[in-house]
Amino acid sequence: MAPRPSSPDHEASERTPLLATPGALLADPDTEASTLVGSTAPGSVAGSDSGNPSSSGATAVPSGGKPLPKLQLFLLCYARMTEPVAFFCIFPFIAQMVARNGHLPDTHVGYYSGLIESLFSATQMVVLVGWGKLADRIGRKPVLLYSLAGTVVGPALFGLSRTLLQMFVFRCLAGVFSGSSLIIRTMIAEHSTSETQALAFSWFAFAGNVGIFLGPIIGGVLADPAEQYPSVFGGIKFFEDYPYALPGFATAAISATSFIAIALFLTETLDKRHSHETEAQSAVSEPPLSTWELIKAPGVGVVLWIYGHVMFLAFAFTAIIPVALFTPIRYGGAGLSPSEISIFMALQGASQAAWLLLAFPTLQHRYGTKGVMKACGAVYPFFFVFYIVINLLLRDGGRVAMIWFWFLGPVVAIIGPGVSMSFIAVQLALNDVSPNTYVLGTLNALALTLSSGIRSIVPGAATAIYAVGVRGHILGGHLAWVILIPLAAAFGIGCRYLPEDPQSRKDDDGEEDS
Structure with missing residues (x-):
């Protein structure tokens, strides 16, 4: 990440740009x-990680x-x-x-x-x-x-x-x-x-x-x-x-x-307090990065692609899952009643909250943002495979199959939502690759614009593909899942190309210096 100007007396104002002006400082040093x-x-x-620990x-x-x-x-x-x-x-x-x-x-x-x-x-x-x-x-x-x-x-x-x-x-x-x-x-x-x-x-x-x-x-x-x-x-x-x-x-x-x-x-x-000073400083600062220059900055393009990829998987799954749970077993679904669907999705929601609030901060601190992303990428394809396996077990209906069903069902509902940690991790990865603080707003805007575009198209397309698979009994009604599995695998491969975490880079530099 590019260093910012080092003048200690430059302070930010309400008008310090989110989207531009690399020459203006972001934080009041006080x-x-x-x-x-x-x-x-x-x-x-x-x-800085230092600050006033007694802040109210x-x-x-x-x-x-x-x-x-x-x-x-x-x-x-x-x-x-x-x-x-x-x-x-x-x-x-x-x-x-x-x-x-x-x-x-x-x-x-x-x-x-x-x-x-x-x-x-x-x-x-x-x-x-x-x-x-x-x-x-x-x-x-x-x-x-x-x-x-x-x-x-x-x-x-x-x-x-x-x-x-x-x-x-x-x-x-x-x-x-x-x-x-x-x-x-x-x-x-x-x-x-x-x-x-x-x-x-x-x-x-x-x-x-x-x-x-x-x-x-x-x-x-x-x-x-x-x-x-x-x-x-x-x-x-x-x-x-x-x-x-x-x-x-x-x-x-x-x-x-x-x-x-x-x-x-x-x-x-x-x-x-310092708006007029900052405006004067902005007038003589370097020109802001254009959108294309920002996308070409080291690591930014890769992270934006991964951001879009994980949003694609998330929106597709969110659209398909209630339909798949309701679809009769013979057509590739789980054949659950509305009340059973509510229980299943409530379990998933509670599990996702636990992963996000309890597990993610600890895992991110221990393994870094890239480590969490790679783990989620490795699990994601199996998360989709499990829904095919669940349908096959329900179709079998035998005693052994039902034992496996009652084992895998809670695993999918409780462990599977752990992949949702990738939603936060990719946001932190986005922050990591920002060339400086003054284009962070632009970077977030680009990511959210990408996400909005995906959200406006993918849910309808995903449910349409699922419906085609069910009506034509294509791949046993599992067409949508079969398409999502390699897409999830590609996400896992892409996570390997994420830039290293800043803390990891700093530790490596320290080892080299020693």
């Missing part, structure tokens, strides 16, 4: 609001490093939760809403439902870099507030939609204001050091999973309340005319509480 990972040398992307509201960390501010981390993680709530809350009722608003035959509902679901990610892909540039000009906190304000308004308006056109427009509006994840991960980065980053981003990922869990529950429980709860909402004309308003209002209320908490208690991660 507070050491450092960024992410790597060595503690002044020129690295990782901030902070959690102590090993080796006397800078503690994580608990309140700030909580506020950011709570805000992180709101975006997936807004994204997933429509899933339980979107098909019914499309059919009702569009007066469509059943054969057309799936097409329009998928289109509306994808509009959020497609719009997000277009605007993310713009959110990052706006944060360069006016600071992180105000941009986060703008994004959260949109998350308040968008779902509420979507729930009030009466036509397909309104649904399209308001779903796009929600996507336009979905830049909070970019800002939040950057602010968490600025609160982290090389010793606290794994824990901080574990909580970041956990908050996103909580949102994914809550969103469908809110949508399913609150949709069409006059029909679901006639004793409470029956006869209320508003809920009869707008049956999907209540989940939209509930989602908006969650985002509103986050907006208020952020507005009152979140601190800007850049110091406002």
Whole structure:
């Protein structure tokens, strides 16, 4: 990673760029609001690990490093939760809403439902870099507030939609204001050091999973309340005319509480006191890296490819798994009932939370980011193979086969989600290869733009391929899994080409010097 200018008197302001201006310093040396990972040398992307251990509201960390501010981390993680709530809350009722608003035959509902679901990610892909540039000009906190304000308004308006056109427009509006994840991960980065980053981003990922869990529950429980709860909402004309308003209002209320908490208690991660000095320094600094120059920087292209690859696998699996669990055994699925699917997926969710919060920080500290990624890459193909094996055991139905089924089922549900550690590890790898702190925002924006593009295409394509395999009984109904297995193997191979962790490089350099 390229060293930053060493002038000790240069301090950052709210206007210090996230996306540009390598000549401006990021952290106020008095507070050491450092960024992410790597060595503690002044020129690295990782901030100094030294700091004030007595900072109020902070959690102590090993080796006397800078503690994580608990309140700030909580506020950011709570805000992180709101975006997936807004994204997933429509899933339980979107098909019914499309059919009702569009007066469509059943054969057309799936097409329009998928289109509306994808509009959020497609719009997000277009605007993310713009959110990052706006944060360069006016600071992180105000941009986060703008994004959260949109998350308040968008779902509420979507729930009030009466036509397909309104649904399209308001779903796009929600996507336009979905830049909070970019800002939040950057602010968490600025609160982290090389010793606290794994824990901080574990909580970041956990908050996103909580949102994914809550969103469908809110949508399913609150949709069409006059029909679901006639004793409470029956006869209320508003809920009869707008049956999907209540989940939209509930989602908006969650985002509103986050907006208020952020507005009152979140601190800007850049110091406002020196904005004029920093602007003057920026005027004479080196020109910012272009997007293409950043992609060509050492290690960046490889990590972006791996980031996209792991997101591809994750989105494909998330789309296929509920369908595969429900599909009858003779067609290649597990033939589970809705309640059994809920139990299985609840086990997976709880297991994933345990891997992210309990296992990952320890494993990353011991084996490094690359070590965790290589382990996940080695396991990923077998994770998909297990679903084929489970179906084959259920088809056999014999006593020995069922013993193996009850052994492998919990293994897949509890051990398998360990591959989710790659989601956090690849984010840390992204931070590691950033040429300097001043392009970290651009790098995150590129990664999230890539992720949004994948999310807008892959789920629909994956379920379509699965359906083709089931209908044609191709490879016993296992076509989708058979395609994912070599793709997962390629991910494992790609992990071997990740750059070494900064700490590993530093240790190697120390051995050579000795």
